Amino acid sequence: MIKYHGYKILHYKIMKHRIKFKNFWIWFIDQCKRKRVFINFFVTRNAWGAFSINSHINQHTNKEKVMYPTIASAQKAAEKMGKKHNTHFSVYKCLFCDGYHIGKNRDNKTEYDKITAKDEIQNS
Numbered sequence: 733m734i735k736y737h738g739y740k741i742l743h744y745k746i747m748k749h750r751i752k753f754k755n756f757w758i759w760f761i762d763q764c765k766r767k768r769v770f771i772n773f774f775v776t777r778n779a780w781g782a783f784s785i786n787s788h789i790n791q792h793t794n795k796e797k798v799m800y801p802t803i804a805s806a807q808k809a810a811e812k813m814g815k816k817h818n819t820h821f822s823v824y825k826c827l828f829c830d831g832y833h834i835g836k837n838r839d840n841k842t843e844y845d846k847i848t849a850k851d852e853i854q855n856s
Contacts, residue, residue: 749788749828759825778837787835788828799831806832 763769763779772779781787790797800806803823810821813834821834 749785751783751827752830755825755827755830759827762825776837781837782824782827785828787824787833788826796829797826797833797835799826799829799833801831803832806834810834 759782763772766772769779788797789795798809800809800823803825806823810823813821819836821836823832823834826833
């Protein structure tokens, strides 16, 4: 296990996980079908987050996120988590693996998420 911080961990994550072209194509088509495609790319820029390694790896644990084999299974899990946490979870095609993940963008973070993020910044 690598115990370095900053560049070394980022370099390790990127070298271990590479974007797959077939997944990029599926992701791009899915993004273009959305009603807010222009807003997601050029106003909020939320769509660009898919290129971050953190769309595949949990930032808090540095472990891979739960992979759902189909979009239907991911949507079902997102609905359950949304009811449990009282917030919206999005489903997205992962560029790094052959599955789907669920997550929240910066527009639908809860107060708990914002407090946790501030605590992490202060403790680092």
